[in-house]
Amino acid sequence: xxxxxxxxxxxxxxxxxxxxxxxxxxxxxxxxxxxxxxxxxxxxxxxxxxxxxxxxxxxxxxxxxxxxxxxxxxxxxxxxxxxxxxxxxxxxxxxxxxxxxxxxxxxxxxxxxxxxxxxxxxxxxxxxxxxxxxxxxxxxxxxxxxxxxxxxxxxxxxxxxxxxxxxxxxxxxxxxxxxxxxxxxxxxxxxxxxxxxxxxxxxxxxxxxxxxxxxxxxxxxxxxxxxxxxxxxxxxxxxxxxxxxxxxxxxxxxxxxxxxxxxxxxxxxxxxxxxxxxxxxxxxxxxxxxxxxxxxxxxxxxxxxxxxxxxxxxxxxxxxxxxxxxxxxxxxxxxxxxxxxxxxxxxxxxxxxxxxxxxxxxxxxxxxxxxxxxxxxxxxxxxxxxxxxxxxxxxxxxxxx
Amino acid sequence: xxxxxxxxxxxxxxxxxxxxxxxxxxxxxxxxxxxxxxxxxxxxxxxxxxxxxxxxxxxxxxxxxxxxxxxxxxxxxxxxxxxxxxxxxxxxxxxxxxxxxxxxxxxxxxxxxxxxxxxxxxxxxxxxxxxxxxxxxxxxxxxxxxxxxxxxxxxxxxxxxxxxxxxxxxxxxxxxxxxxxxxxxxxxxxxxxxxxxxxxxxxxxxxxxxxxxxxxxxxxxxxxxxxxxxxxxxxxxxx
Numbered sequence: 001x002x003x004x005x006x007x008x009x010x011x012x013x014x015x016x017x018x019x020x021x022x023x024x025x026x027x028x029x030x031x032x033x034x035x036x037x038x039x040x041x042x043x044x045x046x047x048x049x050x051x052x053x054x055x056x057x058x059x060x061x062x063x064x065x066x067x068x069x070x071x072x073x074x075x076x077x078x079x080x081x082x083x084x085x086x087x088x089x090x091x092x093x094x095x096x097x098x099x100x101x102x103x104x105x106x107x108x109x110x111x112x113x114x115x116x117x118x119x120x121x122x123x124x125x126x127x128x129x130x131x132x133x134x135x136x137x138x139x140x141x142x143x144x145x146x147x148x149x150x151x152x153x154x155x156x157x158x159x160x161x162x163x164x165x166x167x168x169x170x171x172x173x174x175x176x177x178x179x180x181x182x183x184x185x186x187x188x189x190x191x192x193x194x195x196x197x198x199x200x201x202x203x204x205x206x207x208x209x210x211x212x213x214x215x216x217x218x219x220x221x222x223x224x225x226x227x228x229x230x231x232x233x234x235x236x237x238x239x240x241x242x243x244x245x246x247x248x249x250x251x252x253x254x255x256x257x258x259x260x261x262x263x264x265x266x267x268x269x270x271x272x273x274x275x276x277x278x279x280x281x282x283x284x285x286x287x288x289x290x291x292x293x294x295x296x297x298x299x300x301x302x303x304x305x306x307x308x309x310x311x312x313x314x315x316x317x318x319x320x321x322x323x324x325x326x327x328x329x330x331x332x333x334x335x336x337x338x339x340x341x342x343x344x345x346x347x348x349x350x351x352x353x354x355x356x357x358x359x360x361x362x363x364x365x366x367x368x369x370x371x372x373x374x375x376x377x378x379x380x381x382x383x384x385x386x387x388x389x390x391x392x393x394x395x396x397x398x399x400x401x
Numbered sequence: 402x403x404x405x406x407x408x409x410x411x412x413x414x415x416x417x418x419x420x421x422x423x424x425x426x427x428x429x430x431x432x433x434x435x436x437x438x439x440x441x442x443x444x445x446x447x448x449x450x451x452x453x454x455x456x457x458x459x460x461x462x463x464x465x466x467x468x469x470x471x472x473x474x475x476x477x478x479x480x481x482x483x484x485x486x487x488x489x490x491x492x493x494x495x496x497x498x499x500x501x502x503x504x505x506x507x508x509x510x511x512x513x514x515x516x517x518x519x520x521x522x523x524x525x526x527x528x529x530x531x532x533x534x535x536x537x538x539x540x541x542x543x544x545x546x547x548x549x550x551x552x553x554x555x556x557x558x559x560x561x562x563x564x565x566x567x568x569x570x571x572x573x574x575x576x577x578x579x580x581x582x583x584x585x586x587x588x589x590x591x592x593x594x595x596x597x598x599x600x601x602x603x604x605x606x607x608x609x610x611x612x613x614x615x616x617x618x619x620x621x622x623x624x625x626x627x628x629x630x631x632x633x634x635x636x637x638x639x640x
Contacts, residue, residue, distance in 0.1 A: 001498045009498070016486045310482045313443060314496045314543070315471020317464050394443045398482070 001320060003327075010328035013300065021332065024289075024296045028336025028374050029343060031286035035370040036344025036362045038282045040351065042275025044360030049271060051359075053264045055135060059100075060260040061226040061238055063092075063245070067254050082249045083220030086209060092226065095244060098237040101227040103129040104209045108216045112205055113178040114166040121162055122204045123179065125212025133227045136201065141173045141188030144208055153208065156184035160192045161203040179205070182215055234259055279366050283373060289336065290377030297329050297385035308389050309397025318390040325386035326379060333378020337371045344370070409435035410605045413449070417584070419550065422577045424596030425586045432605040433586050434555070440584060441476060441553045442469045454550070471500055475544030477573070479556035481536040483528040483543075489515060490524040493543045500547060514542040518572060534565025541572055545581070552576060554585045558592060570595065 014021045065084045089104035106125035111118050130136065131143045143157055156177065163172050172186045184207060192202055213219060228237040238257050246253045301308070308321060316324075344362060351360045409432040417423055427433050438444035439451055442458055445466075451458045453469065461469065476482075483492045493511035502510070515524055518538040528536055537557060544552055554573060558566030570592060577583040587593050601609035 001501060005498050005504075012486050012491075306482065307484055310484070311495070311499075312467065313441070313470060313476050313482075314499065315467050315474075315547070316499045317467040319464075320499055395438050398443075398478070 001323070006323055006327040007331060009324055010331045013304070013328055014332060017300075020296055020299070024292050024332055025336040025339055027289040027292040028286070028333050028378070029340035031282065031289040032337050032340025032370045032374050033344040033347060034282035034285050035279055035366060035373075036341065037347050037351075038278035039275050039366035040344070040348035040360040040362040041358075042271065042278045043363045043366075044351075044358040046268060046271035046275060047359045047361075048357065049267050050264065053260060053267070058260055058264075059228045059231055059234065060133065061228060061234065061241060062258045062260075063224040063226065063241060064222075064256045064258070065220065065254070067256055082252070082254055084224060084245075084255065085220065086213070088245060088248060089221065089224045091248060092224065092241060092244060096237065096240045098229055098233045098240055099226050100229045101129040101133050103127055103133045103225040103227075104221045105130070105223040105225055106209060106212045106216065106218065107222045108212065108218075110179050110215070112162065112166065114172075114175065117166050119162060119165050122200075123212060123215065124204055124206045125209040125215075126206060127209055129227075130206065130225070133225045134201075137191040139189045139191040141186070143188050143190075144206065145187075147208075154182065154184050154211065155187045155208065157188040157190060157206040158186055159190050159200075159202040159204040161200070162205055163189050177205075179207075179215060182211070184211075234261060275363065275366075279369070283370075286370070286373050286377055289374070290333070290381040293329055293333050293378045294381035294384060296332065297325060297382050298388070300328065301325065301385045301389045304389075305392060305397045306399075308392050309394045309399075312392070312394035313398060321392075322386045322390040325389045326382050329378045329382020329386065330375060333374050333382075334371075336378075337374035340374070341367065341371060408447070408605055410439075410446070412606055415600070415607065415610075417582065419582055420577070420580050421582050421584075422574070422597045423582075423584045423600060424593040424598070425584065425600045425602065426588070426590070426593045427602035427608070430604075431602040433602055435605075436602070437553055437555055437584070437586050440551070441474055442466045467499075471496060472547060473550050475547070475549040475552045477537065477540050477544050477552065477554040477557045479559040481528070481533075481540050481560070483536055483539055485528045488525045488527055489520060489531065489539045492528070492539055493546050496543065496547045510546055511542070514546040515539065517545075518542045532565065533561045534568055537561060537565070537569045538572060541569065541576075545576060549581070551582045551584070554583070556587055556589075557585065558587070558589060566592075 063084065065082070084104075086104055089102050092099050093102040103126050106123075108123045108125075109120060110123050111120045112123075124130075126144070128144045128146045131138070136143075138157075139160070141157070144155065145153070147153070158166075158172065158177075166172070166177065167175065172189060175186050176183050177186060178184075184205075190201065190204075190206075207215070209221075226237070226241065228234050238259060241257055242253060242255065245255050249255075311321060311324075344367075348360050348362055351358070413436075425433050425436060435444070439446055439458075442453070442461075445451075445459045449459075454473065456469075458466065458469065483489075484495070487495075490508065490511050493514050494507045497507045497510060512521070512524060515521060518541055520535060520538055520542070523531060523535060523539075528539070531539065537560075552573065557569055557573065561569060573583055573585070574595070583596075585592060585596060593599055598612050599609070600607060
């Protein structure tokens with residue numbers, strides 16, 4: 001008997017018990033739906049984070065002072081890390097062809113005053129390059145001027161929160177704010193970007209880097225943000241940056257260069273693991289559904305004992321009986337799997353509609369695994385009842401009614 | 402009874418010739434069913450031998466026994482044993498399913514077998530929609546569709562009214578007239594009396610083995626005796 005015959009016979013047996021078949025289908029379907037929906041959520045979270053990073057620019061290199069790998073030993077070796085300086089940033093931009101832009105960055109906190117209003121906020125010192133490197137945009141006015149960073153006129157650009165808090169309905173452009181002793185003229189307001197990887201880019205004031213160093217009485221930079229010309233050049237550009245800075249720092253490699261990719265890939269790994277874990281949890285419900293299949297098949301064998309006896313009397317071999325009941329179990333779980341697949345995709349689609357920010361879509365591996373697992377589970381749990389059927393003594397089986 | 406082992410059949414030495422019409426009678430517990438199960442290759446004798454068409458069935462594997470049931474033996478049961486969710490046609494197709502007959506040929510042969518039992522108008526009916534007599538005729542069509550050489554009927558009229566019973570018996574006898582070996586197990590003296598040879602069992606022993614008037618070629622064998630007519634079902638037992 002061919003596979004078509006097996007399936008046809010199995011289908012006729014399943015149709016005979018619609019309620020029971022339906023409930024078992026539901027069990028398997030819920031399991032498959034759970035796998036698909038949960039992995040879709042995990043995948044959505046992964047994509048969301050990836051996109052967030054991409055919005056910061058994927059060609060980004062971040063230079064920080066100090067070499068993290070050897071930090072514990074450094075003091076004893078007598079080579080305290082040198083500061084990152086403005087000259088370092090300029091040298092990088094001037095010397096390295098792969099570096100398209102380099103934005104030096106200082107960070108500090110200070111009270112910003114406008115008339116009688118005051119707000120403590122983050123003060124970022126940088127250059128005109130910060131705008132393209134961090135993919136920021138301007139809502140009104142303009143960003144810091146493209147000028148020699150050494151000079152740095154008394155101008156500033158403010159974030160939206162700061163604008164609202166200090167100026168209310170007043171147009172801030174052209175107004176003067178005070179930070180400590182220093183006066184700055186507001187020349188631009190940044191478009192809202194919101195919380196971006198731990199820093200609120202709305203509650204911030206950006207001033208020219210030289211000016212901020214005077215403000216905080218510092219000579220060193222907090223970071224240098226570098227935009228590389230092309231994504232493929234990132235590894236080479238990273239080596240170039242390290243080499244150049246080592247040269248400038250008397251042969252000591254005392255900076256750390258983080259690529260956007262490395263940060264991204266650690267998040268990526270983390271969230272993939274999360275997705276896998278969610279899938280695993282959902283798979284448990286699939287295994288439970290498998291028990292349901294086994295239960296139904298055991299009942300079916302008991303109920304159809306005399307049918308098995310008849311089939312044996314008619315000349316069905318053990319293997320054929322085994323095949324009939326396995327086909328039934330496989331059909332049951334495969335149909336449940338297909339049902340769950342449809343429901344899972346529908347639910348994931350609905351989720352994507354309700355929360356467009358979270359691009360929820362089940363990964364292919366999860367879909368394949370869910371369907372394969374449901375059929376596998378059905379077959380595995382179908383073996384026991386099928387073997388029981390195949391082993392029935394035809395004489396005793398026929399006698400039962 | 403002190404014995405741990407109970408022998409359903411004892412000191413049996415029986416040979417049945419090809420084309421015979423044999424009735425097996427006897428009270429409950431006399432071993433009728435056991436004999437039928439052994440003859441039908443559903444069971445093996447615990448000792449002794451059953452030679453069918455020259456092959457010792459007791460030595461066959463389970464798979465080979467299934468093959469013998471498939472090709473050589475047809476069963477008709479008291480309770481019909483049709484699969485209720487399958488149509489009459491699909492019920493008759495079942496043995497051919499196990500024999501690997503292709504679907505189209507299966508349908509044609511099943512339809513022909515149902516036509517032969519007068520049910521060509523009932524092909525797509527399900528068993529619950531058929532009368533008892535019709536159901537038993539479907540069962541006869543199923544039992545004969547593979548062209549067996551031995552037809553075993555266990556109380557074939559036990560669950561039928563007299564008219565339907567007579568019809569079914571007529572059908573079985575016409576098959577026998579065309580050369581099929583027919584063995585009927587029954588409580589019904591009238592049905593038993595119709596057979597050309599009657600075997601009466603009591604306590605697992607052959608109490609009577611008589612040929613009906615006008616019949617020939619039949620004899621009971623004492624131990625050591627051997628049937629002359631081969632190929633034929635031939636049971637030699639002891640115990």
